[in-house]
Every structure is written in C-alpha cells, then in structure tokens.
Amino acid sequence: MDIRDIPLTTIDGASTSLADYEDKVVMVVNVASRCGLTPQYETLEQLQKTYGERGFTVLGFPCNQFALGETGDGEKIQEFCSTTYGVTFPLMEKTKVNGRSQHPLYAELTAVPDAGGKAGKVKWNFEKFVVAPDGGVTRFRPTTLPDSPEVIASIEAGLAQLPSAA
Template identity: 70%
Template structure:
C-alpha cells in the first residue's frame, strides 16, 4: 500500500494525506500531553523551526493508548501544544497506533523495522517514523530523542539531496 495516499484527518477536521508532502522529509510521531516523554515536543518544535522552510515537516498524531496519557479532546490538545511548547507543526486527530482498530497509516508504518531489525507494534508515545523522499522509512523508538544525531544526519542529508536535485 502507498502510505502517501492514506487519508489523514487534521485536528481541525480537514482531510489531507502524506502526498501533500511529496519530495519532503516527514517525521510521523505519536504524541501525548501527559507522558514522561512529553518534553520531546520541545525538540520536535526546534527541528520544525530549523528545517521547516527547507522541505521538512513533523506530523503529530495524538494517541491515548498508552496509560491514558492523551485524555483531552482536540481543543485541549491544541491548547496544550500551543501554550506549552509553541507547536507549529501539523497535528492530526487522535488515533490508535496499535491493535485491531489502529489507523491505516500505522498499520503500514508498524511493518517497518527499527535499527535492531524489530518491526511490530508501537512501543510507547513519541515513536518516530522518518519518511524520506526516496520512499525509505526509518523507525526510531520513543527513547530516541528527536534531535538524535542519527535523525538530524538523515534530515540534513535528504534536504541537501533534495535541494541539489
């Protein structure tokens, strides 16, 4: 399945898809407001501000599947993200990332192995999937910070390659 064609619904109810970001580097991440990893929003936003005008974007998918750590509705989530971390990257409607009713995007993303060769379910909040312009997908588990050198190196390499093309 071509993941770029899967319909996504923004937190405001508009239907979009990853095709809107063709040729770009996109980080898909499941987020939560009441998690020990929630401070990763700061690093996510810093990446968005640093690389956003060069063809990079983060797309956040709020998820309440892990210990109920994203209990709010769309307005609560938007307000928290804006007021606490100044989030400027797109947020989608709350989704399930695991299980029988997981979002179709995550049904595809969870087939991708991490650097240790492990595919399968999302382990926790803030699991990151880096979608590269060549259609490669790289997976980073929740404990890998958004500004980890391996992630930054990929973003910079593919943004440089895209700019040269």
Template identity: 60%
Template sequence: MSDLLDLPLTTLQGEPTTLGALTAGSAALVVNVASRCGLTPQYAQLEALQREYADRGFTVLGVPCNQFAGQEPGTAEEIATFCSGTYGVTFPMTGKLEVNGAGAHPLFQELTAVPDATGEAGPVSWNFEKWVLDPHGAVVARFRPSTTPDAPEVRAAVESVLHP
C-alpha cells in the same frame, strides 16, 4: 510515490486530508505524541527540528494517540491549545489515531512493519516513537521513544532526506 502519501487522515482541526497533503512534498518525521507523558517535553525538540529544517523541505507530523496509559485524553481543541501554548508547536498534527491493535490506522499498519536500527519491527512501544520519511513517502528510519528528536542518529536520518 508511496502509497503512504495517499492514505486518508484528518487534521487536528477535523479537516479531511492525506499524508501527502500534510507533508506537502517534504521529508517528514512522523511521531505518535501525547500531552501527559513523561516524554512530552520532546515536543520542544520536535518544534526545534521543524524550525531548523522547514526551509529545506521538512516537516514534523504529530499524531496524537491515547493508547498508552490514557496519556492523550483531551479533545482536539485541548490538544491544540496545549501544544501551541506550552511548546509553541507550529507543525501539522492529525486527529487522534490508534497506532496498535485491530483498530490501528493504516498509516501505522505500514509504519510498524518497518524495523528500527536493531532490526525490530512490530507494534509501537510507547508515545513519541518516530519514523523518518523521504519526500516520496518511503520510510528511511525508525526510532524508539527513548531516542530524542535531537539525537545525532535522528538528525542524520533527517538530513539524509532533505533538499540541499
């Protein structure tokens, strides 16, 4: 089991938890999200993946972040209302985290060490960067923000870590 799964987090509702508790032994797609970004419509595709694959041991995990042009300025309650009301989001979400810099949460310190398909690791480039984790917390793929959640390469990575 990965140390990633033991990392402490807080839910969007303010409850202490861990990555492992939020993913509940499932494969996961961890995504830093924002409500006021040009890429915000990706929430619809993320929810579609959640609904399609949940019964095969999969969850999306949304991680709000306000580090990119202040595009996630709302309170936890405002974020939850926006996500559920606008996109019907049912997947779990954490409280706001920093993903880059000296204040980056340990989850993102680990995730950003993983290279993308071009071999590039390093800081999160913008909202809606994505990481696929297997059920044991190992990172199997990283996708930059412009790669949509329904892209064939994302779907292939997700399917590679699902229960049959």
C-alpha cells in the same frame, strides 16, 4: 496502497494525506500531553524551526493508547501544544497506532524495522518515523531523542533527496 495515499484527518477535521507533503521530509510521531516523554515536543518544535524552510515537517499524531497520555479532545490538545511548547507543526486527529483499530498509516509504518532490526508495535508515545521523499522510512523508538545524531542524519539524508538540494 502507497503510504502517501492513505487518508489522514487533521486535528481540525480537514482531509489530508502524506501526498500533501510529497515535497518534504516528514517525521511522523505519536504524541501525548501527559507522558514522561512529553518534553520531546520542545525538541520536535525546534527541528520544525531549524529544518522547516529546507523542506521538513513534523506531523504529530495524538494517541491515547499508552497510560491515558492523551485524554483531551482536539481543542484541548491544540491549546496544550501551542501554549506549553509553542508547537507550530501540523497535528492530526487522535490516532490508534496499535491494535485492531490501528490506523492504516501505522499499519504500514510498524512494518518497518528499527535500527535493531525489530518491526512491530509502537512501544510508547513519541515513536518517530522519518519518511523521505523517495518513500523510504527510518524508525526511531520513543527514547531516541528527536535531535539525536541518528535522527538528524536521517532528516539530512531525506533533505538531500529534494530537488532544491541538487
């Protein structure tokens, strides 16, 4: 199955998939409201504002698999993201990124190695996967900041693939 055909559900319960974002560069991030890395929401939103008009979007996947970092329901998650960090990018329903109940999207994404050549489990909240229009995926571990040079380079490379960039 193509990664873009894997069914997803928004935090509001609507059906979607990455195919709905096929004309964009997508950053898939497992997010959490109660985590030492939660301030990354601010930088993710800044990326959304900076690159959104050029064909980029962040997709946040709330996850409660790491130290109970996301215990709230969809409404509480949305409220937290909106009021605390001004998040405008789409959020999906709570998602399992590891284990027996791992979401099929994450089963595919975790097969992608990071810069050190290691694939496998998501290590913590805020692991990032940049999905380019050609389907290529670049993986960044949680402590890699969303606006680090290597992440920006990956976003820019994906944006260069869009027809409007030609």
